Amino acid sequence: MTIPTLQLNDGRTIPQLGFGVFKVDPAETERIVTDALEAGYRHIDTAAIYGNEEGVGAALAKSGIARDELFVTTKLWNDRRGETAAREALGESLQKLGLDHVDLYLIHWPTPANGSPVETWRTLASLRDEGLTTSIGVSNFDERFLPEILETGIVPAVNQIELHPQFQQRAATELSAQHDIKVEAWGPLGQGKVDYASTVVGEIAERHGVTWAQALIAWHLQSGRIVFPKSNRRERMEDNFAAASVQLTAEDVAAIDGLDQGAAGRVSADPAEVS
Template structure:
């Protein structure tokens, strides 16, 4: 287990969340139990999955096999795009809970705004009811940028989290500013650029060399010191340990400003535009 202490952040609903977690996007369902158990052994307690990843069962088996008390874990899953409206959202969360072997998740998210499906308001209001019923402790949205977050906010039910693509060349400043106005925490998915950006050849590489760390650790530390929640993924135990050790890294104000300066706006996006996901 790493010696780094994982910081926690308070959410706007009074709950707390481990700031550094472990993601299982694209983790083979057949390998998920072993990989999540490795993550638990490394020291992770925050796991981020989703119905569409098809590996909730593996996460559930790892939770059961770990022996870790439930109240020490933070488990997130997400509602997929074809499960809109009250009946579908309720059924979908029930299915996820059964696969995870849990009676509640810590965070339930609408995975994408899916504008082609029409308004997400009824679905979002259903998540509010599911939270009130104790089936999820906190609720939020994913990929709701400044174009889609206002409709959600108009319901009066404020998300605790907005999980968005965010890394040094794509910092989503309009969305993060809107979220900040409402005390919504930002979770950065693809925090290292999903392997599609050579950040080691940027100023991040120079910062990493100066601190005696990897470029990935420098990038994760930038996220953490900027107040974001991150959950990098890896199938390799040594990389899990390396990522977790980033919690102990302290960058200077000059380092943070230099990484901030890498932002390219929408030109820096490397994954899907929420407007185009159906």
């Protein structure tokens, strides 16, 4: 199966469906990422704070997959701000991953309590220009925090935000779209905190003969978002990967769109409160 790719505003491309390793036990990461690669995933999303970059790197090294067939994302944690700290942090991540560059490097959270992210953001642009990361972006920068980044004139390629049917972040996604910033949905299935199987999602899934998770992944893909569901189970990884072949109708997509609850639908942390 061929996973669709999206064109980023910097001219690069990104696989639209990837595999996330948030909360994956570092001791199990190599095995789990190996399973994901064998299932067909080529886009892996990790972060320094996850503590499992070394496991990701070990799986990549042992896979035998050519580097140019892989897309690897990692993220700068909140305590590494400013030019020196950001440079050192990416260097540490590259060492753990066993790579000479990542494909996408993100500021993990805006952390307003830590001051302006502008110097750090400009440093990411320098790291990109030096070839240590191919593309740069931000994570959790909603409509309150993205404007300060845009004012630098350095436009992120990606904005990775919590997004699932009951929390669709319309203001953030619209602002991102205005600047051709691709949106990546984290927590795309609601992080196990929302019973989507009992909503219209379950009805749509039954009509198409797929799981509710496959229906949701298909909704994300058909809505033009990048999505990277996570699972520790090989069978579930394969099911999620197969969702790329599921075709929902326009009516199905509209019905799932109708589940949005705005800010009340958030199930994780508010970026304004994360430091």
